Amino acid sequence: MSDSACMSEGIMRKARRIALSPDGPVVSAVALGLLAAVESAGRAGAGAGTGQPDLPLTLPLAILLGLCTTLPLALLRVHPAAAATAVTAASLLALAGYRDLTLAGLVAQLLALHHLGNRGSRRLAVLLVVPYVAVALTDPDDTVLRVYAVTAAVLSAAAVADGIGRRTRAEAVARDATERAIADTLLEHVARGERARIARELHDVVAHHISVISVQAETARLTTPGMPEAGAKRLRDIGDTARTALTEMRRLLGVLREDAGTPPVTRKPQPGLTQLNELLDEAREVGGAGARLIVSGPVSPLGPGIELTTYRIVQEALTNARRHAPGAAVDVELRYSPQALDLRIRDNGPGPDRSGSGARGHGLLGMRERVAAVGGELRAGPAPGGGFLVEARLPVDAKEALR
Known part of the structure; x- marks a missing residue:
């Protein structure tokens, strides 16, 4: 240089x-x-x-x-x-x-x-900048004036263009930063809501089972006559371990709720199959379309985890149908069997190419995660003859079904 x-x-x-x-x-x-x-x-x-x-x-x-x-x-x-x-x-x-x-x-x-x-x-x-151009054109014979005026006009135009360019770039950067901040805030809001929801479900489902283990272990130790001391000690250990696990889970749930920013509220029971009719009534009122519940097979009580998973799948499928096929009728079918609960949800909307795009794709991902958590299977896609079909098979634990 x-x-x-x-x-x-x-x-x-x-x-x-x-x-x-x-x-x-x-x-x-x-x-x-x-x-x-x-x-x-x-x-x-x-x-x-x-x-x-x-x-x-x-x-x-x-x-x-x-x-x-x-x-x-x-x-x-x-x-x-x-x-x-x-x-x-x-x-x-x-x-x-x-x-x-x-x-x-x-x-x-x-x-x-x-x-x-x-x-x-x-x-x-x-x-x-315009007056400099006008001065340059007023007296074509005055060479000195024209040179000065044209020079001033060109340099002034360049200065204005550079200033506007810098401002435009700064505004674009600020706008991008604002959009990223808004997107991050929305993502964090959704994540906190999901953490709070998971905390509620863990509290009402998993904690319930741990409490049952503790109670049954203590009951078996106290009501079984002639139990050897070693057996009674093992039952006491089971009860103590269950109570310790329950305490640790509640502590972790407290941290999870605090991280989610969830204020202390009155807890409501998690929804199950008995609330499906209310869910369908709400779908009819909001969407203005028909919604039917079809039940077949011997109805039997299921574990709260299976019932909650079924409810959430139906809820998400109805929401997706309302968003992507407004006005379409929806059939919700439950088939009970000793081995599994088969769930089938179909709408008669347009159907094609909706399973992997937009909000419906995210909803199906949540469905698959819930079904996988209970050891089930899920299929979703365009239905034969039109519409959209969601099918899930949720295995029924015999011991859990008897509760």
Whole structure:
């Protein structure tokens, strides 16, 4: 890199630091004002160099014009539109009337328009470039005036474009950051809601079974006559272990609820198959379409985990049908058998290509996770003849079914 390039880069860095400082506009205005005054005084008696001005230019007037083209920069941060308009008006007067637009005045003009395009009114910044074009076209025979005016117009347009470009990029970055923050907030909200939901289900299902183990172990130890001491000790150990597990689970659930931001509320029992009719009634009222519950096979009580899984699958399938096939009728079929509960949910909507896209895809993922948690199987996709079909087979534990 050459010495001149290094010097130019150093000057630009210093100018940028001055402009970004709290007193940057004032410092820039004073510095450019002094330079403009010196430059105007040197050119006052020469007719602005190569061209003869239309009006006589005295030394006081030259200094005054130089100060008027630079000192308004002091108000650039507080009143950018007024400062840029004042600098432009003074510069046009100096250029068109006296051919005395100084280099310091031109720099002040570029700074004002760049700041206006970046922080102020972009429309006004563009409009303030137009007078320079008009001055360049007023007197085609005045070569000096045209050169000055065209130079000022081109540089001013470049300053405005750079200011607007920087502003547009900054707004795009800020908009992307806002969108990411909103997306992260929504994701965190959904995650907290799901953690709270899992905590409730663990409390009402798993904790119930652990409590039953503890009670049954203690009951067996106390009600079995002639039990050997070793057997009684093992039953006591089972009860103690179950109670310890229950205590640890409640402690972990407390941490999970705290992380989910769930306030203490009155606990309600988790829904099961007895609430399916209420769920279908709600679907009819909200969706305005038919919904039927068909039950076949010998009805028998199931474990709370199986019932909760069935309820959630039906709930999600009804929600998906309402979103993706509004107005479609839905049939919910339960087939009881000694080995499994077969669940079949079908709507008569359009059906094709809905299983792997959008919210329905996420809903099916949740269904599969629930079914897998109880050792079952799930199939979902377009139904033969139209519509959408969800089928699940949930194994029934014989011991659990007897409870």
